[in-house]
Amino acid sequence: MLQFINDLPDNVVGIHAVGEVTKDDLEKVLIPKLDDLVKRQGEIHYILVLETEVQNFTAGAWWDDIKVGLKHFTKWKKIAIVTDQKAVEWFTSNVFRFMAPGQSKGFPLGQLDEAVKWVTEE
16 A cells, blocks of 8 residues: 655655555555646655565556656656665665666665755755
């Protein structure tokens, strides 16, 4: 399930992933929020708090995630992934940054405040 993270600055979309994440979650929660942010600001500052295993994303969710990433490919400014899954944190900080424009950085769950501060900064 995807849930909005409230109390973030207007230039940031924050999503909290728990349990199973489906295509429906992306279509009803994430995609409209990102589309709105791009319309308002022309760029995306995004934080994902990942408290579920990546295996809990359905195939449809992965496909929609790829599509939305490509749809707004040039708009990604900052991406922060907050998780205690070391492989995901490492991938975000060391590999993903070469595959997407903008900056990306992984943070452990205990550093959520630091992740919000980093992703908010221009």
